Amino acid sequence: MTDHPYPDEENQFILRPSPTHQDVLRLSQAADELGYRLLFARRPLSFTLEQVQSTLADRGPSAFMRMMVAAEDISPKAPPRDAEEFLKARLVKLKPEHELLIVDPYLFTYSRRHNAAEYAETVARLITPLLTSSMVVRMIVSAQASHSWVEEAVLSRLTAESSGSRLVVAYSEDFHDRFWIADRKRGLVVGTSLNGIGSKIFLVDELRSSDVASVLDAVEPLLGD
Incomplete structure (x- = not known):
């Protein structure tokens, strides 16, 4: 050849x-x-x-x-900002129009209580590009792993940047993996919580339609209106 x-x-x-x-x-x-x-x-x-x-x-x-x-x-570990850009590029491809579902037990992790404002900026940089004025953002997190200071900082920062998006938080201890699903149709599985970006090797991969349906079935009782 x-x-x-x-x-x-x-x-x-x-x-x-x-x-x-x-x-x-x-x-x-x-x-x-x-x-x-x-x-x-x-x-x-x-x-x-x-x-x-x-x-x-x-x-x-x-x-x-x-x-x-x-x-x-x-992929090797990258500096946090490089890894952040890598993840942002994948998330933007979801192109949510009406709803963004984030299943991440450690989204409001207790470990970020001492730098909650800085962490909230990171979360906002990743999520804000996905938002529209009429979007509902549903976040399913672990109550045991969360801290009120971190949750308040993240929600306040997102509210300031969201241009009218509605933020809904639900609590469950039944999930370990992290999923991002747009409009209940397109999804990603993310191998780290947002607080772990840059500190470990992680994967980001597309979910098949059947996997999106399975995740939605599992979270249905928590979705609310």
């Missing part, structure tokens, strides 16, 4: 068991130091690690599902 950018494409090495995303990044760094490139490959397609990361950032792990089972984003 003369059109392949790497002439030794017939050489393939398989690791067993499959390495974690942290180990893949370490292997990639070691390969670079030795003058090699670490590729993700499934014939007839090959991708550099950078291409994998770019595709994951833009489309999520489901972009690779037909080629292999992808359980996690292998």
